[in-house]
Amino acid sequence: MIYDILKYCGLFILLVLIQGLMLNNVEIGGYVVPFLYVVFILALPFDTPNWLVLILGFILGVFIDCFVSTLGMHTSATLVMAFCRAYLLKLITPRGGYEFNSKPNIQHMGLTWYLLYAVVLVFIHHMFLFYIESFKLTQFFYTFGRAISSTFFTVVLILIVQLFNYTSTTKV
């Protein structure tokens, strides 16, 4: 338990630093920005209390916002995503419920389940973020395209991260 908490703290710091110092400088084709840090919310264990997920999402958002001086934008987007996570997890419960002590990753839940889980949540986060950022509907399709293409890149990054996780745990 203590080990898990330390592990998630480390993950938190690592993701904030990677996002703040590296990924914020990445842009593909002028408007695609990957937001890998949301993988923290995705990776929390199933038995995390819902209120804790919300608060962690909030804190994570504040940290990310500090790096880009847009306080509130990432905070609200991550919060909405953390909120939707609870309902999505209920909605896509596998038959027989979640196993005790299992975590949402490809190894435990399978690729299809994980893809559904990640794509839906990341898409919600990105939609919210980009529309809050533009704050108008005049460029609806432009913003929509931004959200979709950024979702794609974020999910690809998340899968790559999962791949790292995969090899290290199968060895043990």
Next chain:
Amino acid sequence: MRNLIRFLSKNSFIFIFIFLLFISFVFLVKNNNYQNSKVFNSSNFLIGNLYSTINNVNEYFNLKEVNAELAEQNAKLQTMQIGTFTKIFGTTVNFDDTTYSQKYVYTSAKAINNSTNKRENYITIDKGSLNGIKAGMGVVSPKGVIGTVKNVSENFCSVMSILHEKNAISAKIKKSGYIGSLVWKLGNYRIAQVKDIPNHVELHKGDTIITSGYSLVYPEGVVIGVIKDFNLEEGSNFYNINIEFSVDYKQLSHVFIVKSWMKVEQEKLEALNDLEKE
């Protein structure tokens, strides 16, 4: 009362969510006004220092380009030195020191954080109020215009980049002297548009665009970029001009903050006009 508590604890998830969402919207609204909050932005102590450490490392990778840029500027300054001029008319040249008075003062600084991929891009710079920097000063680099100082802390300041949708600056076509306004839209960080150039002006690809100096934020004649292409929509009186910036905003390093001595005076004078109208 007990029912109320039970109701609250039963729905605590939704209440916490609404509460936190409310807080973040308050942040958003308060902060959207050009980053009013002093604590939670990239010029605060913790993250400002983190950025300057990272930048120290990054700087090594750009040393070559920066050196070339500095050498180029050194050469330019060298040619302006008094020693390189020869007297043509012997002793008859009259020096009158009161002819010129200083209008702009430059402070050298380093960009330590920078973004180009948002609608509203900001640059953090390692000079702050302790160095006499105030909001509203212009920032230029040896290659061209960078932006306007927006927020100042003790050791850092954040600069509203020219890559900011709300930052329109007045631009002039060097050849013909016509004034338009320069705006940038999210998409390509090398390209911007110049508006309000009337359709009778003769334009060519590659014409230089410079600052007009009207606002006194930037000195007159700082290069912004060159015309990339232009077209005239049917029935429109104004050109659509695309320009390419002379500065690569992804490789910012050494910049100058420009302080105008006469800005206050000019603004006071112009405010008089408004007063008389009322």
